[in-house]
Amino acid sequence: MLNQHTLNQLHHLRLSGMARALEEQWTLPACHSLSFDERLGLLLDRENAWRDNKRLERLRKHAKLKYSGACLEDLDRRHSRGLDERLLSSLANGEWIRQQHNLLLTGPTGVGKTWLACALGNQACRQGHSALYIRTPRLLEQLRIAHGDGSFGRTLQQLAKVDVLILDDWGLAPLEENARHDLLEVIDDRATNRSTILTSQLPVDHWHAWINDPTVADALLDRLVHNAYRVVMKGESLRRKTTEQTAAS
Numbered sequence: 001m002l003n004q005h006t007l008n009q010l011h012h013l014r015l016s017g018m019a020r021a022l023e024e025q026w027t028l029p030a031c032h033s034l035s036f037d038e039r040l041g042l043l044l045d046r047e048n049a050w051r052d053n054k055r056l057e058r059l060r061k062h063a064k065l066k067y068s069g070a071c072l073e074d075l076d077r078r079h080s081r082g083l084d085e086r087l088l089s090s091l092a093n094g095e096w097i098r099q100q101h102n103l104l105l106t107g108p109t110g111v112g113k114t115w116l117a118c119a120l121g122n123q124a125c126r127q128g129h130s131a132l133y134i135r136t137p138r139l140l141e142q143l144r145i146a147h148g149d150g151s152f153g154r155t156l157q158q159l160a161k162v163d164v165l166i167l168d169d170w171g172l173a174p175l176e177e178n179a180r181h182d183l184l185e186v187i188d189d190r191a192t193n194r195s196t197i198l199t200s201q202l203p204v205d206h207w208h209a210w211i212n213d214p215t216v217a218d219a220l221l222d223r224l225v226h227n228a229y230r231v232v233m234k235g236e237s238l239r240r241k242t243t244e245q246t247a248a249s
């Protein structure tokens with residue numbers, strides 16, 4: 001009865017990790033020979049690990065990564081894609097996020113830009129940062145709807161709070177005038193405050209023409225490019241290689 005009361009108290013205090021560890025200690029004879037301080041230390045370690053895992057699960061769920069299982073440890077290095085190992089190592093440590101820098105991933109379709117962006121988003125979550133993946137055309141559609149239902153300001157505030165915003169398929173379709181200004185609002189809120197990852201088939205030098213408004217383009221690119229790391233990925237489509245290998249097997 002006393003044991004169950006203790007467990008109930010721990011759960012009431014939201015110390016679920018400690019509660020599970022305590023139940024394990026009761027079933028392990030080796031733990032009975034440990035001192036009170038040693039057993040308490042083990043309980044606290046488990047609670048910290050429990051909270052870290054729950055936070056990571058929550059961050060990953062909210063990130064909505066297209067490739068939720070992508071991680072840098074699984075990066076395919078068998079194909080030469082112009083990736084700089086020193087830069088990847090630097091990005092992995094997360095300092096670019098702490099310094100509110102951006103990352104621009106460009107290259108032809110199928111070379112793994114989206115996968116790499118999701119792997120970096122996953123890495124950000126591991127380090128305790130919030131992340132969010134969204135395709136740029138879908139974001140623009142959501143912002144268009146937000147204008148109509150009065151939630152535009154709230155949507156901007158939510159986007160501004162995300163530590164790492166991943167905008168996939170940047171430059172995929174022509175921009176309408178309202179969409180240009182909406183993108184500027186999103187990026188302006190994040191400039192020097194948060195980090196943004198862009199993936200695009202268009203080289204950065206072509207972005208000004210894609211935006212198709214010199215004033216807005218200058219403002220957008222000034223906020224995106226001047227403090228950004230650039231990764232230009234090369235090579236053939238990995239999706240096509242996979243298809244060919246499957247067909248040949």
